[in-house]
Amino acid sequence: MILTLANQKGGVGKTTLSINLAHAIALSEKRVLLVDADPQASASTWAAARETPSPFPVIGMARNTLHRDLLPLLENYDHCIIDSPPRVSALSKSAILASDLVLIPVQPSSYDVWAAAETVQLIEEAQQFKPEIKALFCINRKVVNTAIGQEIEAALADYPFQIIKSTVGQRIAFAESSAGYSVFELAPASTAAKEIKALSQEILKLLGVEAW
Ligand SMILES: Nc1ncnc2c1ncn2[C@@H]1O[C@H](COP(=O)(O)OP(=O)(O)OP(=O)(O)O)[C@@H](O)[C@H]1O
Numbered sequence: 001m002i003l004t005l006a007n008q009k010g011g012v013g014k015t016t017l018s019i020n021l022a023h024a025i026a027l028s029e030k031r032v033l034l035v036d037a038d039p040q041a042s043a044s045t046w047a048a049a050r051e052t053p054s055p056f057p058v059i060g061m062a063r064n065t066l067h068r069d070l071l072p073l074l075e076n077y078d079h080c081i082i083d084s085p086p087r088v089s090a091l092s093k094s095a096i097l098a099s100d101l102v103l104i105p106v107q108p109s110s111y112d113v114w115a116a117a118e119t120v121q122l123i124e125e126a127q128q129f130k131p132e133i134k135a136l137f138c139i140n141r142k143v144v145n146t147a148i149g150q151e152i153e154a155a156l157a158d159y160p161f162q163i164i165k166s167t168v169g170q171r172i173a174f175a176e177s178s179a180g181y182s183v184f185e186l187a188p189a190s191t192a193a194k195e196i197k198a199l200s201q202e203i204l205k206l207l208g209v210e211a212w
């Protein structure tokens, strides 16, 4: 499967979720490729910061022809995750076009709900070429027992895509993992690791791909 984390808004968790989902899937003995389609190169910088080899390869491919260039590389992999950039719509559109599923991370804030409109439009444009592209919102940095969480779910219902059931909370382990390791390495028993594992399982199940 090819999964893209996309949101034209910056700082919503695209890279954090890409890296940790890639590791979750790699832990199931599947061969995973992480494609860094962001000119900021955050995922590549993450991999370079490690002192041990990354559990999955990370390649930089921030170009508008990604949807074509990627395919020959995928022969050696079971799954591919694409971390896409904020703002640069041509790059994001190419990443979306390459995908089976686009996950749109949104934080529980009204700003994120309004800002999602642009990403939704990009995905709808891509779906005109490739109608089988699926898209789902993913609530990231959820804080338990707050009314805003439920309000966001209601507000997102105005968009044509549903919300994936698994949510990811506001967890310190994710901030720490940005320095070169995943939550499975830094805090394998943490809620953060459990949430990512559940999210990865839900994604694979949804696409009819073998879970672990
Ligand atoms: N669930 C979370 N809990 C705590 N911190 C988080 C969580 N998700 C993301 N963060 C933190 O939020 C910041 C932004 O996350 P990240 O870089 O993944 O966003 P992004 O969407 O990739 O940003 P950009 O648009 O710039 O590429 C990082 O410092 C990251 O550690």
Ligand SMILES: [Mg+2]
Residues within 6 Å of the ligand: 014, 015, 016, 038, 042, 083, 084
């Ligand atoms: Mg990023």
